[in-house]
Amino acid sequence: MLNFSMPELGVILVIALIVFGPGKLPEAGKALGKGLSELRQAVSGEPPNVINIEGKSTENKPGETK
Numbered sequence: 001m002l003n004f005s006m007p008e009l010g011v012i013l014v015i016a017l018i019v020f021g022p023g024k025l026p027e028a029g030k031a032l033g034k035g036l037s038e039l040r041q042a043v044s045g046e047p048p049n050v051i052n053i054e055g056k057s058t059e060n061k062p063g064e065t066k
Contacts, residue, residue: 004012020028 015024016028
């Protein structure tokens, strides 16, 4: 598919650092990872893992009632 060597990845990371800046780069990476995860779940047909603000899953486990 896509074959990147180490120098090519380095250039991409430097460009991303210049575009987003050091403060926004982790946020951009997190958003990209979340988007890819959601895309994978949508393609595979898995139900999404829903996590509320406290970090607890809102899904019912087998035999569990809420």
